[in-house]
């Protein structure tokens with residue numbers, strides 16, 4: 001496993017390495033057992049194992065007649081979902097009217113669909129179906145005890161339905177990590193038009209849904225003045241009862257950017273100290289002794305967005321017990337120059353068999369990201385048409 005051994009190795013790390021460092025640094029939250037209905041989106045803390053065979057019994061897959069032996073058949077009863085046929089063994093030449101989902105009577109060879117059945121004078125005829133036709137046999141989908149999903153799998157809609165099918169009422173999962181956000185910047189206005197020296201806070205509205213998309217639960221979002229720097233220090237202390245603190249702005253080296261100094265004063269363990277990517281270069285991840293993880297996102301809004309996908313997403317995945325996973329890839333049709341030794345992150349849209357860069361991707365401008373299907377991580381030396389990893393912006 002890749003870890004940040006010391007501050008030198010975590011400075012200006014390659015983009016993919018930064019994601020691995022953030023994921024590997026996360027200590028997953030302890031497992032909790034929750035009702036199925038409360039597990040949506042949470043990652044399994046143990047393998048999901050089939051408690052029973054599926055299907056649990058021989059099941060009719062069509063509305064029609066369960067038939068034994070060769071036709072013609074005499075109808076001797078019916079089988080409905082939840083109300084099985086009451087006989088013990090279906091004899092050759094007998095049939096039972098059956099509904100999709102009902103238990104197939106013992107002795108039945110196949111289910112003859114209504115559309116193929118020819119009713120006669122007290123008997124039924126129809127084609128000679130192969131044995132087992134339209135019957136889903138017990139255990140055909142899975143045997144009892146089989147592993148259906150490994151620990152770490154997020155409980156999406158299908159997994160919840162699968163768990164219910166197997167008889168689960170509860171699941172052992174990892175809780176959603178909590179995040180507190182601190183937005184810095186004396187120039188920020190929170191309503192109305194921007195004006196000379198005043199810009200609208202783009203990150204206050206952007207962060208809550210982004211944190212949710214990346215798998216966190218936002219506790220609080222506060223605005224803090226750039227000066228004195230001690231105000232940010234106090235905000236960090238006040239946010240201590242959380243898993244992750246996200247600070248926006250303050251990642252750079254100017255007089256109003258105090259985050260790095262505050263973290264050093266707090267004896268923080270550095271996990272990522274700047275990433276070789278554009279935008280988002282000054283982003284950081286550190287953990288003050290005994291405190292929450294602290295992620296610094298650049299103030300420039302598009303840079304903050306790309307940095308959140310770089311560090312916050314993998315950190316939250318690790319805290320939730322989810323694997324980092326391999327990013328999907330697609331050919332990037334457009335020529336996108338990346339500075340030497342640096343990954344360039346650009347918004348893209350699907351364009352038939354590949355993705356196309358959208359533009360509108362300067363560090364402070366969110367236009368491309370607002371319209372894009374994904375962010376493409378373009379490695380140095382990329383040539384048009386080569387595949388690139390994608391961070392999906394929409395489900």
Ligand SMILES: Nc1nc2c(c(=O)[nH]1)N[C@H]1C(S)=C(S)[C@@H](COP(=O)(O)OP(=O)(O)OC[C@H]3O[C@@H](n4cnc5c(N)ncnc54)[C@H](O)[C@@H]3O)O[C@H]1N2
Nearest residue numbers: 185200201202203249250251252257281297298299300303
């Ligand atoms: N001497 C250097 N200066 C800068 C460097 C550097 O390496 N050396 N890096 C540049 C890069 S790259 C970035 S990105 C920024 C990061 O700056 P900070 O994270 O310290 O953020 P600020 O300086 O506070 O703000 C940068 C920019 O973003 C605007 N901003 C801040 N917060 C918000 C918000 N919530 N909504 C909208 N816009 C926001 C702010 O007004 C600035 O224009 O540093 C470069 N400088």
Ligand code: MOO
Nearest residue numbers: 279280281303363
């Ligand atoms: O993070 Mo900065 O956006 O590279 O300008």
